[in-house]
Amino acid sequence: MTTDALVLDAAAQDLLFREARTANTFTDEPVTEEQVQAIYDLVKYGPTAFNQQPLRVVLVRSAEGRDRLVQHLADGNKAKTAAAPLVAILAADNEFHEELPTQFPHFPQAKDVFFAERSVREQSARLNGALQAAYFIIGVRAAGLAAGPMTGYDAEGINKEFFGDGEHSVLAVVNIGKPGEDAWFPRSPRLEYDQVVTTV
């Protein structure tokens, strides 16, 4: 149902939400560096608390990198990830506060006042990194591509394999490309408005 209560045009609604689907198969068409740069240049503007921007992205392009990733995935995610044109590992940088003096210029003390404790940073990075992961998925769709986000993996294994510094926490792994044959299941239902929204 498209509605006059939205300003966003119907084609954009379809592209980003109504027709967009999580893809499990892809064509062989490559996803270019230019496309990923355009996605980032759009979604970097999505809001985060204190403009903390904890999201970090590892693009897995080499065959060796793909092998290193696939070994840590749940069995049901291995084949489709091995075959996807591009795979992005989305992670939260738990040391994001180092960038706050430049990234949050109207209160540069935020780094020390609010984020001196690692446990506080981890919780904040996980929440805000997840917001940015969602913006990234929307950005993939904005580029006319399909995303296949997954959380079925050994998170500690991926953290060690790709971020040896102990400072990053994987949030999701996302297959990216043009949807292939039988790319998705039938759309699952969604909760009704009254199951989700209450008013006080």
Next chain:
Amino acid sequence: MTTDALVLDAAAQDLLFREARTANTFTDEPVTEEQVQAIYDLVKYGPTAFNQQPLRVVLVRSAEGRDRLVQHLADGNKAKTAAAPLVAILAADNEFHEELPTQFPHFPQAKDVFFAERSVREQSARLNGALQAAYFIIGVRAAGLAAGPMTGYDAEGINKEFFGDGEHSVLAVVNIGKPGEDAWFPRSPRLEYDQVVTTV
């Protein structure tokens, strides 16, 4: 910079990301029930793991509800929240698994196989609820409104005040309306592509 590498039209890019800003002041124009329904009807399609949809929304419309909320906010968030046309409390339902048999019909056993443990559900609900919180912010913008998301509050206080069941965890509080006078700070910088994205 708009680019040919995106399919999403330039007006939609501006509406959702490039021109959209976090608002701190609002006009008196009300946010209608129809607008919130249209926002939900769009963003409900955003993907979550196992289609778990943990996001729950409390719309704070009454003066009494506003008072109950504002007391739990950080001082810097109180005045703007008291004055916003609409405030939405976004929370994760840690008992989302009860809905999986209907919401994830191609593997209805997911409820028991993957989500029998509360700690697993909490972690999953927080991540996927944050994805949905980001979709919701995008949806507010799609309705031509400005969002003012905040995480500066006493989370335990809000959880007890609005979700007495111990089963919900607040993720963000979002002021919503048409931007008012001096609605935002100058745009803060964003991290460069090379600071965020690496390739293996």
